[in-house]
Amino acid sequence: MNGVVRLILHRLALGALTLLAVSLVIFVGTEILPGDVAEAVLGQGATEETVNNLRKLLGLDLPAHIRYLQWLGSLLQGDLGTSLTTGKPVIEMIAPRLENTLFLAGTAALVAVPLAIGLGLVAARFQGSWLDKTISISTLAAISMPEFFVGYILIFVFAVKLRWLPSLAKLSPSMPLGDKLVLIILPCATLTLVVLAHMMRMTRAAVINVMSSPYVEMAELKGATASRIVMWHALPNALAPIITVVVLNLAYLIVGVVVVEVVFVYPGVGQLMVDNVAKRDLPVVQACGLVFAGTYTLLNMIADILSTLANPRLRHPK
Amino acid sequence: MSGHDELKWLATHGRVTRREFMGRAAALGVSTALASTLAGNAAFADDAPKKGGHLVLGLDGSSSTDTLDPMSYCCTAQYTLGYQFANSLVELNEKGELDPELAESWDTDATATKWVFKIRKGVQFHNGKELTAEDVIDSLNYHRKPDSTSAAKAFFEPVTEMKATDTHEVTITLNGPNADMPYILTDYHLLILPAGGDPKAGIGTGGYVIESFDPGVRAITKRNPNYWKENRGFVDSVETVGINDLTSRTSALQSGTVHFINRVDPKTVGLLKNNPDLTILDIPSAGFYTLSMLCDAKPFDNADMRLAMKWALDREEILEKVLGGYGVVGNDQPVSSLDRFYADDLPQHSYDPDKAKFHFEKSGHSGPVTLTIADAAFPGAVDAALLFKESAAKAGIEIAVDKVPEDGYWSDVWMKKPFCGSYWAGRPTADMIMSLMFISSADWNESHWRRDDFDKLVLQARAELDNAKRKQMYRELQLMMSEDSGVMIPAFNNFLFASASNLKGLIPTLVFTGYRIGEQLHFTS
Numbered sequence: 071m072n073g074v075v076r077l078i079l080h081r082l083a084l085g086a087l088t089l090l091a092v093s094l095v096i097f098v099g100t101e102i103l104p105g106d107v108a109e110a111v112l113g114q115g116a117t118e119e120t121v122n123n124l125r126k127l128l129g130l131d132l133p134a135h136i137r138y139l140q141w142l143g144s145l146l147q148g149d150l151g152t153s154l155t156t157g158k159p160v161i162e163m164i165a166p167r168l169e170n171t172l173f174l175a176g177t178a179a180l181v182a183v184p185l186a187i188g189l190g191l192v193a194a195r196f197q198g199s200w201l202d203k204t205i206s207i208s209t210l211a212a213i214s215m216p217e218f219f220v221g222y223i224l225i226f227v228f229a230v231k232l233r234w235l236p237s238l239a240k241l242s243p244s245m246p247l248g249d250k251l252v253l254i255i256l257p258c259a260t261l262t263l264v265v266l267a268h269m270m271r272m273t274r275a276a277v278i279n280v281m282s283s284p285y286v287e288m289a290e291l292k293g294a295t296a297s298r299i300v301m302w303h304a305l306p307n308a309l310a311p312i313i314t315v316v317v318l319n320l321a322y323l324i325v326g327v328v329v330v331e332v333v334f335v336y337p338g339v340g341q342l343m344v345d346n347v348a349k350r351d352l353p354v355v356q357a358c359g360l361v362f363a364g365t366y367t368l369l370n371m372i373a374d375i376l377s378t379l380a381n382p383r384l385r386h387p388k
Numbered sequence: 389m390s391g392h393d394e395l396k397w398l399a400t401h402g403r404v405t406r407r408e409f410m411g412r413a414a415a416l417g418v419s420t421a422l423a424s425t426l427a428g429n430a431a432f433a434d435d436a437p438k439k440g441g442h443l444v445l446g447l448d449g450s451s452s453t454d455t456l457d458p459m460s461y462c463c464t465a466q467y468t469l470g471y472q473f474a475n476s477l478v479e480l481n482e483k484g485e486l487d488p489e490l491a492e493s494w495d496t497d498a499t500a501t502k503w504v505f506k507i508r509k510g511v512q513f514h515n516g517k518e519l520t521a522e523d524v525i526d527s528l529n530y531h532r533k534p535d536s537t538s539a540a541k542a543f544f545e546p547v548t549e550m551k552a553t554d555t556h557e558v559t560i561t562l563n564g565p566n567a568d569m570p571y572i573l574t575d576y577h578l579l580i581l582p583a584g585g586d587p588k589a590g591i592g593t594g595g596y597v598i599e600s601f602d603p604g605v606r607a608i609t610k611r612n613p614n615y616w617k618e619n620r621g622f623v624d625s626v627e628t629v630g631i632n633d634l635t636s637r638t639s640a641l642q643s644g645t646v647h648f649i650n651r652v653d654p655k656t657v658g659l660l661k662n663n664p665d666l667t668i669l670d671i672p673s674a675g676f677y678t679l680s681m682l683c684d685a686k687p688f689d690n691a692d693m694r695l696a697m698k699w700a701l702d703r704e705e706i707l708e709k710v711l712g713g714y715g716v717v718g719n720d721q722p723v724s725s726l727d728r729f730y731a732d733d734l735p736q737h738s739y740d741p742d743k744a745k746f747h748f749e750k751s752g753h754s755g756p757v758t759l760t761i762a763d764a765a766f767p768g769a770v771d772a773a774l775l776f777k778e779s780a781a782k783a784g785i786e787i788a789v790d791k792v793p794e795d796g797y798w799s800d801v802w803m804k805k806p807f808c809g810s811y812w813a814g815r816p817t818a819d820m821i822m823s824l825m826f827i828s829s830a831d832w833n834e835s836h837w838r839r840d841d842f843d844k845l846v847l848q849a850r851a852e853l854d855n856a857k858r859k860q861m862y863r864e865l866q867l868m869m870s871e872d873s874g875v876m877i878p879a880f881n882n883f884l885f886a887s888a889s890n891l892k893g894l895i896p897t898l899v900f901t902g903y904r905i906g907e908q909l910h911f912t913s
Contacts, residue, residue, distance in 0.1 A: 117831040120537045
């Protein structure tokens, strides 16, 4: 187990470096973008006088590297800073949004991951049959459509035509859990359809790959049923690539859902980040960037650790 | 059924849009004024509005960076919410005139430099405080103060003094005469808030009290039981949902999740019209799109070059293809046909390749002319530029369309590149839009057009209290802009809203239509 602890520490240190690099890239990126927060906030209505007033008010008249170091300094003290456009602490803006994002991603994962692995196993078990083909074709068809299109189709069928579900997922913090779940059925279904194929295909391929190993043939010879072979002999040895793909998709569910948030007016972090990039509100953009980069780093680390644990050869290196 | 009865029937049964109604009225030979009255009183505003219900508005132009502070308002969702919880001093009505709001009445001296506003008595803010002249002064000074970042700051430049001359009287003194001074106060930033309070608190004198505000998502307001205004504020509560995605907004209306949406897509409005549960509100406005040339940059420093462009633009085609026919062709001057001072006898610029060619050759310029454009300029701006390129090509003029990113368009392209596009929401008076974008010293002199005779006449017209004389002056001004300035106006755009057909009460105005729907709309069943 010592190796695993060392791996975690090593990964955490690298993760912190990654975050620092990401924050620098985001800062430089927003500096390169045309216009600053003062011009963006005032938009077409900006005059030179009001722009200068706002710049002075927000401290934008300082040189870029000083602003970055100031931001980094307060971050190290645990302070994400204050939004330039709303004047609210960034943490107050991002916390409820992050909760929503995790809620949607979590629910979608609870549906999508078991479904994808289950379908993958069924497809592997009945490889080449009509069932396998139907599963593959339908999930591949779903992933081939852009997610906003999947969302629009679901809205059209279930909200406009059948009127079973609301077309907007406008959550509010005070809502009971049941109401929240009803509201996110459509976005959740959209996300599920989008991530299903990737995980399902990987499960199927990994299991089929293992199925051609000599020990599976041995299991067949000793008389084990096909289902038992898939579940007990093939799956545990195919876990590593499946875990990697599942975790990659989990990360996508958290950081890649801006389009779905826009279509369903879901108050998540993605929308917050896009709005604030448009307004050049650097502290908020930085915070969102750190959340996203942190999510990726953390989930990748978990994927590596789980793969190591799932593989006896890596668990007990010689 | 006589013509009038048919109109009344159509109007009261609400099965027609305003556009169709006006068309039908024209066909029946009813004057536009009468048709407007009928439409205004019947289909748009019901005689005995029913109270109650929860109204859900789906509006674009909302962002998670929004606040309740009137100084920061930039977009529709914010204006609409602002007028739910607060009021202005005056309100623009359907005829383009002013109705009293928190100012009960106003008067000026013979020179139109000193204006006295009587403030309504017995009006309470949501926190129980009574409205006085101090609140008015404080609210206006908030935008006027030197370090203000308000878009309304420029309106107060001519103001030399603003003081409370009684507990309920405000006197505003200007550095020069302005017969339209009270119109300035229709601006949606100039909401009256309690003096000394937090401008972000969302406390006003409005018909609805802020219950919750989740920026970029939604705001919920409840009817103010103490609302001072009669015949306004019908529904029990209003939910303002920000839906920036056009398709989501449309499907939210179709699915019944919201009752009212703004900015309907002219391309799909035909599909919505077929739905008997929905009403389309197509309302002419003073807002317009522009393609502007900088008069101090080559090659547009030449008046013939500007005329060549104006004659090479096929306005009808742009109106039809870019605006879907929902608008009116423009004539390169910003006063809309709805305005009190619109001159209806000016020569109209239309598509004429021969004239375009004549002026182009006379200008002495050769080679392509670059038009820098992005869809940020106005919806369909890139399409409009490409149509312009084609129509100009037939006159032997080569337009090079330089398509740039939408992001940063207003800071890096607009008023910087010699030829680019923009949009204007229109202003309640001819003087305001001219002062804003045509006089030499204007911050937003979009075409860098500077003419002393124009500037002088604008000041003269502003000071004139005799409307007949003013109208003559404004005709002259409109002619100058149309013939000489670098601003091309292909079209005035209509407001396009859609609502559940059991929703009534929207009051159309020349500008700002829809900003006060919170207190106007009511359900009929």
